[in-house]
Amino acid sequence: MSDARFELYYWPGIPGRGEFVRLVLEEAGADWVDVGLQSGGKAVSDMLGKAPVPAYAPPLLKVGDVVISQAPNICSYLGERFGLVPSDEASRLHARQFQLTVADAVAEAHDTHHPVAAMKYYDEQKAEAKRRAEDFRTQRIPKFLGYFERVLKANPQGGGKFLLGRDFSYPELALYQWVEGLLYAFPNAMRRVAPDVPGVMALRQRVAERPRIAAYKKSPRAQPFNPQGIFRHYPELDDPNAT
Amino acid sequence: MSDARFELYYWPGIPGRGEFVRLVLEEAGADWVDVGLQSGGKAVSDMLGKAPVPAYAPPLLKVGDVVISQAPNICSYLGERFGLVPSDEASRLHARQFQLTVADAVAEAHDTHHPVAAMKYYDEQKAEAKRRAEDFRTQRIPKFLGYFERVLKANPQGGGKFLLGRDFSYPELALYQWVEGLLYAFPNAMRRVAPDVPGVMALRQRVAERPRIAAYKKSPRAQPFNPQGIFRHYPELDDPNAT
Secondary structure: OOOOOEEEEOOOOOOOOHHHHHHHHHHHOOOEEEHHHHHOHHHHHHHHHHOOOOOOOOOEEEEOOEEEEOHHHHHHHHHHHOOOOOOOHHHHHHHHHHHHHHHHHHHHHHHHHOOOOOOOOHHHHHHHHHHHHHHHHHHHHHHHHHHHHHHHHHOOOOOOOOOOOOOOOOHHHHHHHHHHHHHHHOHHHHHHHHHHOHHHHHHHHHHHHOHHHHHHHHOOOOOOOOOOOOOOOOHHHOOOOOO | OOOOOEEEEOOOOOOOOHHHHHHHHHHHOOOEEEHHHHHOHHHHHHHHHHOOOOOOOOOEEEEOOEEEEOHHHHHHHHHHHOOOOOOOHHHHHHHHHHHHHHHHHHHHHHHHHOOOOOOOOHHHHHHHHHHHHHHHHHHHHHHHHHHHHHHHHHOOOOOOOOOOOOOOOOHHHHHHHHHHHHHHHOHHHHHHHHHHOHHHHHHHHHHHOOHHHHHHHHOOOOOOOOOOOOOOOOHHHOOOOOO
C-alpha cells in the first residue's frame, strides 16, 4: 500500500472533519498520505468496513496495524506524539478540552444547514435551517469565540497570544480552521462579531502564517471550502447584507 | 472546601452530561464530592467563572489546583487513571474513540427536543423537534446502536461482551448511560430497535448489575431522568404507541 507512517482516510472533495487532522499532520511535518484524496472514496469506505476496531465515521488514521477514529481523538494523539503541546498532564488535558470544544462548535456549524437530518438534502430543511442559523450566528458564534478570547486572556504565560503556555499548541490549528470555516460560511456575521474577539482573530492570522500551514494551504493537497462540506455559504443563512 | 480528591461541578437537578463523569467516579471507587448537588448551582457557576483555564460549560472536574472540562475528556482521564481500560496506547485511543462517539450521540439526543436553539424553550421549536426526532429514532438510534453492536462482535477477545479486550472498560459506562437515556426518552422506539442490538442491550444489563453502579443508582446521589435534562420523554417525539 504505502510506506507512509500515517495514512489518513477521509472523503475526498471537502475539507470537512478530515482537515483538522491534516493540519496537525502538516504542522508536525509528519510522513503521511491522504488516502481518500489519492485513491478515491472507495478506499475510505473499504477501510471503514475493515478497520479491526470499527469506526463510526471518517476520518480514520492508520498507524501500523492500528486504526483510530474521531477527529479530536486523532488530533490529540498526533499533537501529543509530535510535541505540539507541553508534556505535563494538565496541559495535555486542557489541550484536549479545547480540541473537544472546537469539535462541538464544528458540529453546530454543520447543523445550521442540516438541523433536521444529516442524510436529507438542505432543500428539505431550509425553513428549520434558517431558524437554527440565526441562533448560531447571534448566540453560538459569539459564545464560542468569546470563550476562546477568555482562554487567551486567562493564560498568564501567553501574553494574549497562546491558548496554552508560552507557545503554539495543536488546538490552535482547530480554532484557526473553525474560524476559517465561519469566515467562508458566514462572512457578514463574522464582520459583525470579529471586532469583539481580536485575540482569536489575531491567532487565526498567526496560524495562517505558520510556514508549514501556509505552504500546505497553497498546495494542491488542500481542498477549498465548498457547498458539499461542513461549512457552507448559503447567503440566506448569513446575516443580511449590510446596507 | 472539601478534602475529597475529586470535585465534580455540574448543575444539580438533572443527570445530564455530569452523569457520565459520576458513573466513572463511582465505578472507580474514587474519593469525590458532587459540589453542585451538595452546594447548589451557584457553586457551579462560581467555578465556571474562576477556573484558572476557562471552561466552556459544565461538567468541570477539580483535582488539586487543576480544573478540566468536557465530559469525554474527564471520563477518559479518570478511566485511565483508575485502570478502567488496558494500559496499552491502542486500547486507550480506542476507548477515547468510543467515549467520543457516545458523546456525539448524546448531543444528538439533546437536539431532538432543541433542534433550533439550546437556550429557547421546547415549545418554541416543537415543529422542528418533531421532524428531527423522527430522523433520530428511525436513522440515528439504529446507526449508533448498530455501530456498538459491530464493535462488540469485532472484538476477538471479548466474546461479544466487551467493547475492548477481555474485560469491562470505562466507555461501557457511557454506552450504558446513553441506552438508559434512550429507554427513558423513547421507550416505543427502543422496543422496536432493541431486538436488533442484543449485544448492546445485554451490555447495558451487565453494567447496571455492577455492584458499585447498582448501589449508586439506588442512592440519593443519583438523580433521575426528568423533563429538564438532555434525555426528555415527550410522547409526541417518540414512535406512536403500538396498536
